[in-house]
Amino acid sequence: MQDNLRLFLKPFNILTEDEIILFESKLAEKHLKKGEFLLREGQVSKEVAFVMSGLLRSYYQTSSGDEVTYCFSFPNTFAAAYSSYLSQSSSVLNIQAVEDSVLWSISRKDILLLERSSYSWLKFFKVIAEQEFVNIERRVFLLQKESAKKRYLDMLAHQPEFIKQIPLNYLASYLGITQRHLSRIRRTALDLN
DSSP, X not given: XXXXXXXXXXXXXXXXXXXXXXXXXXXXXXXXXXXXXXXXTTSBOOEEEEEEEEEEEEEEEOTTSOEEEEEEEOTTSEEOOHHHHHHTOBOSOEEEEEEEEEEEEEEHHHHHHHHHHOHHHHHHHHHHXXXXXXXXXXXXXXXXXXXXXXXXXXXXXXXXXXXXXXXXXXXXXXXXXXXXXXXXXXXHHXXXX
């Protein structure tokens, strides 16, 4: 399984083989069953996880108690409550396994040690942070600029293998629409194919 992580790290051409081996030595394998949490609201994020298999959902609760899906973490992506991780304050997010998942986790303490050990780590974590910013900005633009149908088709184009695995209520929440509206969009999207 660690081979997936190695395949993810290599194309960045930032880390040496020794640095990758050091990184691997800091990882802890975690198994989450469907419904289990990596992080709950109110906890402080002390780790970043790399999703090897499975699917995670980050969500928050509104003041009226509704759950709003903020994002999904698919295989070969990182998962964390980044605001909590960076500020070391209580998280407003919950991170929950949508299906049985295997993660490689690294503690904040070990990440900070790696950053102090080499410029390569600073550069690597900067690139990852920049990618996360771009992803968040892209999501905000999709929510504010595009129709629900366009948002659904965009997700279908980028994560087709997982869209069928995401329960409809989570998917509708992520897209900012009702389940009924999502059903209509899916029907018309199928008609196009």
